[in-house]
Amino acid sequence: MQDKPPHPEDPARQTLPHAQLGGQEPGRFRRFRLTVVEGTMVGATWESSADRGSVGSHPRNDFVLDEPTISRFHCELQAGPEGVTVRDMSSLNGVIVDGVRVKEAILRGGSLLHLGALVVRFDFSPESNQLRISEQTRFGTLVGTSVAMRAAFYLLEKAAASDATVLLEGETGTGKSQAAQALHEASPRKDRPFLVVDCTALPSQLLESELFGHERGAFTGAVSRRVGAFEEAAGGTIFLDEVGELPAELQPKLLHVLQDRQVRRVGSNVWQKVNVRIIAATHRNLRWLVNTGGFRADLFYRLAVVRIVMPGLRQRLEDLREVALAVLASLGASEEQRHALLSPEVLTRLQQWAWPGNVRELRNYLERCMVFEEAPSPSGDTNWSPSATGFPVDLSVPFTEARRQALMDFEHRYLSLLMETHQGHQTQAATAARMDRVYLYRLLRRHGIKR
Numbered sequence: 001m002q003d004k005p006p007h008p009e010d011p012a013r014q015t016l017p018h019a020q021l022g023g024q025e026p027g028r029f030r031r032f033r034l035t036v037v038e039g040t041m042v043g044a045t046w047e048s049s050a051d052r053g054s055v056g057s058h059p060r061n062d063f064v065l066d067e068p069t070i071s072r073f074h075c076e077l078q079a080g081p082e083g084v085t086v087r088d089m090s091s092l093n094g095v096i097v098d099g100v101r102v103k104e105a106i107l108r109g110g111s112l113l114h115l116g117a118l119v120v121r122f123d124f125s126p127e128s129n130q131l132r133i134s135e136q137t138r139f140g141t142l143v144g145t146s147v148a149m150r151a152a153f154y155l156l157e158k159a160a161a162s163d164a165t166v167l168l169e170g171e172t173g174t175g176k177s178q179a180a181q182a183l184h185e186a187s188p189r190k191d192r193p194f195l196v197v198d199c200t201a202l203p204s205q206l207l208e209s210e211l212f213g214h215e216r217g218a219f220t221g222a223v224s225r226r227v228g229a230f231e232e233a234a235g236g237t238i239f240l241d242e243v244g245e246l247p248a249e250l251q252p253k254l255l256h257v258l259q260d261r262q263v264r265r266v267g268s269n270v271w272q273k274v275n276v277r278i279i280a281a282t283h284r285n286l287r288w289l290v291n292t293g294g295f296r297a298d299l300f301y302r303l304a305v306v307r308i309v310m311p312g313l314r315q316r317l318e319d320l321r322e323v324a325l326a327v328l329a330s331l332g333a334s335e336e337q338r339h340a341l342l343s344p345e346v347l348t349r350l351q352q353w354a355w356p357g358n359v360r361e362l363r364n365y366l367e368r369c370m371v372f373e374e375a376p377s378p379s380g381d382t383n384w385s386p387s388a389t390g391f392p393v394d395l396s397v398p399f400t401e402a403r404r405q406a407l408m409d410f411e412h413r414y415l416s417l418l419m420e421t422h423q424g425h426q427t428q429a430a431t432a433a434r435m436d437r438v439y440l441y442r443l444l445r446r447h448g449i450k451r
């Protein structure tokens with residue numbers, strides 16, 4: 001089991017697959033440098049080799065500042081389309097950028113960061129880094145052509161070929177569970193079990209016996225012996241979902257499994273060897289949890305041998321169409337529904353939504369659209385009329401006929417909504433729509449709309 005800082009070529013160092021700076025070729029972004037300019041470590045410097053870096057006193061940070069006023073994980077820097085962002089990891093003494101205490105801030109070349117008793121200067125370097133990205137635009141059920149997603153695919157592919165423990169991070173609905181399953185299926189363990197344990201689903205004692213098993217009579221209610229997930233997954237993979245919620249009393253036990261590959265059932269004195277690959281996922285930032293005392297630092301490093309951050313949907317909106325198509329296919333949508341729900345007009349509007357629930361939210365949204373046969377605003381904005389669904393384009397229909405059908409469809413939708421809004425008052429409706437009242441009357445008759 002590895003517990004040393006990853007090699008610079010190690011995929012774990014390439015953590016976050018984020019957008020590049022300044023419109024250069026895909027995956028290329030400017031390097032940045034930190035230099036201590038005041039305090040005990042003047043002259044200490046670090047230059048980024050990926051698109052993010054961590055700063056803190058713990059030896060596993062990218063830039064280690066061994067100084068008592070620096071927290072174990074003090075802050076993180078991350079390159080994105082808007083520049084390089086610094087994020088305070090809930091450090092004790094905080095992050096002050098150019099005189100202002102911040103939780104998060106975009107840095108400019110020459111910015112001065114006060115971190116505890118040290119002053120650190122941020123600069124861009126003239127050189128750039130190339131983020132490693134996969135040639136593929138799919139990994140298992142996950143799809144995406146964006147740099148962010150293909151960088152995640154690259155790490156997933158590398159991880160699948162190894163037996164290393166993987167930590168998947170990312171907001172809810174970004175595909176962590178799917179990535180874990182696909183990783184298992186792409187690994188040499190694919191013919192062995194893949195077991196999922198949700199660390200939030202059970203109270204501590206039950207979770208312990210779910211993971212490690214128990215002997216008969218180990219506690220009240222333990223009427224028979226039970227084999228735990230680690231034993232049951234023999235030769236396969238165990239997926240620990242929401243590992244950030246693992247109760248404090250179970251963290252040393254999981255650490256023991258990770259270190260020694262041994263488990264002991266509750267109520268037993270016997271340690272048993274287990275051969276299981278571990279993949280864990282969390283929607284929380286575990287470094288932040290370590291600083292605030294909610295998670296053990298040693299367990300974090302045992303889990304994050306390879307750390308992969310699944311990008312949020314709003315960070316890769318160029319993937320929206322493709323992801324939506326994949327989701328619609330999995331929902332059994334017809335060709336016509338796909339055209340109607342993903343017209344350029346609707347897509348443009350969908351790209352304006354922030355998708356806080358990521359692909360899961362998109363999936364729920366598309367499912368609703370299929371049920372109600374319309375594409376309302378994902379934000380619930382009622383001004384977005386159902387007519388925004390656009391019309392399916394069928395090239396087997398001649399242009400003039402297709403246009404006539406589209407026009408009829410449009411008139412019908414427009415007039416229905418108009419009459420509904422004005423509760424059947426034709427004069428009012430005609431005035432509102434700036435139409436001649438007689439023309440409106442004729443159109444309503446033609447479309448059979450109740451007046």
Ligand SMILES: Nc1ncnc2c1ncn2[C@@H]1O[C@H](COP(=O)(O)OP(=O)(O)OP(=O)(O)O)[C@@H](O)[C@H]1O
Pocket residue numbers: 141142143144170171172173174175176177178179282283323326327359360363
């Ligand atoms: N890149 C993608 N391409 C296609 N489908 C995706 C993609 N990412 C996520 N999905 C789909 O989105 C849904 C949510 O994915 P998943 O359950 O894996 O997310 P999660 O990150 O594990 O969420 P949570 O943290 O809430 O458990 C699933 O239906 C999944 O198939």
